[in-house]
Amino acid sequence: MRPVTSRPGRTLGPGGGPLPPVSGRLLAGRYRLTGRPAESGVSWRGEAVDSVTGLPVLLEATPLPEVVGAELLDDGLDTVYGLPPEEGAEQPESAAAAHAVRRATRAAEAAPAHPRLVQDYEAFEQDGRLWVAGERLPGVPLARLLERGPLPLYRAAEIAGDLLGALRAVHSAGLVHGNITPETVLICEDGTAMLGGLGTGAAQQALCDGPDGGPPGPGWTLARLRARDVRAALAGPCAERWAPEQVGPAGGDRVPLPRQPLPGEPVGPAADCWAVGVLLFRMLTGRAPFPEEDVGVLFDAVRARRQASAKACGPLRPLVEELLHPDPAARPDPALVRRRLAELLARAPEPYDPDASGVAALLPAVRPAGAVERRRRGGAPVPHPDHPHGPPRHARPGLLRPGLLRPGLLRPGLLGPLLVGGLMLVVLLVLLMTVLLAG
Numbered sequence: 001m002r003p004v005t006s007r008p009g010r011t012l013g014p015g016g017g018p019l020p021p022v023s024g025r026l027l028a029g030r031y032r033l034t035g036r037p038a039e040s041g042v043s044w045r046g047e048a049v050d051s052v053t054g055l056p057v058l059l060e061a062t063p064l065p066e067v068v069g070a071e072l073l074d075d076g077l078d079t080v081y082g083l084p085p086e087e088g089a090e091q092p093e094s095a096a097a098a099h100a101v102r103r104a105t106r107a108a109e110a111a112p113a114h115p116r117l118v119q120d121y122e123a124f125e126q127d128g129r130l131w132v133a134g135e136r137l138p139g140v141p142l143a144r145l146l147e148r149g150p151l152p153l154y155r156a157a158e159i160a161g162d163l164l165g166a167l168r169a170v171h172s173a174g175l176v177h178g179n180i181t182p183e184t185v186l187i188c189e190d191g192t193a194m195l196g197g198l199g200t201g202a203a204q205q206a207l208c209d210g211p212d213g214g215p216p217g218p219g220w221t222l223a224r225l226r227a228r229d230v231r232a233a234l235a236g237p238c239a240e241r242w243a244p245e246q247v248g249p250a251g252g253d254r255v256p257l258p259r260q261p262l263p264g265e266p267v268g269p270a271a272d273c274w275a276v277g278v279l280l281f282r283m284l285t286g287r288a289p290f291p292e293e294d295v296g297v298l299f300d301a302v303r304a305r306r307q308a309s310a311k312a313c314g315p316l317r318p319l320v321e322e323l324l325h326p327d328p329a330a331r332p333d334p335a336l337v338r339r340r341l342a343e344l345l346a347r348a349p350e351p352y353d354p355d356a357s358g359v360a361a362l363l364p365a366v367r368p369a370g371a372v373e374r375r376r377r378g379g380a381p382v383p384h385p386d387h388p389h390g391p392p393r394h395a396r397p398g399l400l401r402p403g404l405l406r407p408g409l410l411r412p413g414l415l416g417p418l419l420v421g422g423l424m425l426v427v428l429l430v431l432l433m434t435v436l437l438a439g
Contacts (some may be wrong), residue, residue, distance in 0.1 A: 003073065028124045029088040031057055031133055042131065043200075043234070045183075047136060057121070058136040060200045060288035062130040062234060064097055096207055097125040103206035104132055111198055112173050117168040118186065118196035123203055130207070132199040138189060142283075144183035148285050153314055154348040156283035157341045159185070161275055164338040167276070169268040170198065171334065176203055178267075181240050182274035182282065193378060204234045220248050220264040237298045239288040243267075245325045247299045270328035276337065277323025285312045315344060355401035 025033050031235075032052055037046030037059070044061040100278045104123035111117060112148055119132040142159070145151070151159070165184065170177050179201025186194040208227040245265035281289045289308045290301040301307075305326060310317045319340055325331050 011221070012363045013421065022347040026051070026058065027126055027131060028122075028133070032366055033058060033059070044337050047063075050133075056136040057133050058118075058131045058196075059133070060197070062100075062129055062200060063097050064100075064125065064207070085418040086156075090360055097130055099209075100130050100203040100206040101125060104130070104203035107175060107202035108134075108199050109175050110135065110175055112169040114166050114436070117169065117198070120199035123199060130203050132203060134196065134199060136195060137186060139186040139194065141183050142185040142187055142193070142279075145187060146282065146286065151283045153284065153316065154345060157282060157316065157344050158191070159187070159193040159283065160280050161338055161341045161345070163195050163276060164334040164341070166195040167269075167272050168334040168338070175202075176267065176269055177275075178205060179241070180272060180279060180280065181238050185279070190226055206232065212431070218264055218266045222316055224264075225250070231293045237295045239290045239292055239298060239302075240278040240282075242276040242298060243271040243300055243328070244302055245328055246271060249304045250300070250303060255342075265328055268328065269333070273323050273331045273334065273337070274328075276334075277320050277331075280316060280320050280323070281308075281310060281313060283315070284320075285310075288319075326348045412435065 003093050023033050023035050027033065027048070031048040032051050033046055035047055037044035042058075042294045043063075044058045046061075048057045049055070076399070093135050101123045105121070108122070110119035111120065113119075118131055118137065123130060123132045125131070163180070167177060167180075173199070176193070177198055179197035180195065184197030184200075186196055188194060199396065201392070210228040225248065228246070245267050247256075248264055278289060281287075285308075287308070287312070289296050290306070307324060310320045310324075312416050313320045319332070319337065322332055323337065
């Protein structure tokens, strides 16, 4: 393995990557960190405040190829692929960063204004990382809720329905999300599920393709195999992000792969449907359908279709198995999946309060005394000459879901006293009328 390198003045952490910025640090001349970024694999996520608008911002960071290539990829892969070391996939960091920034920016600009899609503002390179700044909404990642165990059937269906609505809009805009995980799904206090991570997914894919690369084609060329391994270093063993068409053929450190392209399926919207299937399985069972010890084990299980039984998914078992079909063309599209989930939710029992205390207990903010409205707060944009984005866009108020009582409406515990009081009032009125008529 070649030694980990860094540019002059950069401090490397114990794992070879640059140390995360500390609280109070100003990034991109605008975003002031309010805490030390949390580490998730090789990525970081931190909260900040936009010093121009005063609004809260979420920052997601991905290491640039200099660190990724040196620390994670230069372990004999050149020999595996039959390439001399000087022809490796590492690209100049400035070129790779510029390409990734452009891809993330294009994704943010092309993203639809959907009420279930978290908005990205901009991307920039700093401290050897590619940062994506976006909305920071009051809620908790789905991963934190799943730490307490599986979710009820109807709750999982509601969350998936929200995500599929956002995905349908993303696909209609000609985009593939590619970054659906329990970490990028945000559960708000009112139960709404929001899908984030679009800009970060686009930036990571750009880092995999290289400065001059584009979306991979159907064949598994050497360049695509190298891009897959860069993506494996960034995404890690997360089953949602590895549909069979993204895993590709076996090779690894066992045998050199041929120089002729190997057959394979192109990566498209069906890969996002696979991710929803994995996420549904995870929500309903508390685990992934494939082992996630490391990337190699996950890849082998996906190729061999060694999938855990979906029996615990109950009525959603047929749908989950269809979403996890190895053939992308055989997976149902988001619109069809959403209709089938809506049919299930129409039979949900009343009352159904999914997160009466779960999400609120995990939020750092104090819960308001009044009823929580199903919308996000925002204000008029405050433009900036260099960064012209403004505050978060409004989300349209949601309708009452099947099986969900809106906070602040009639409570079942008050129904009995109200009926008794009404009957007593009727009896008194009858007695009063009797007395008046008799007199």
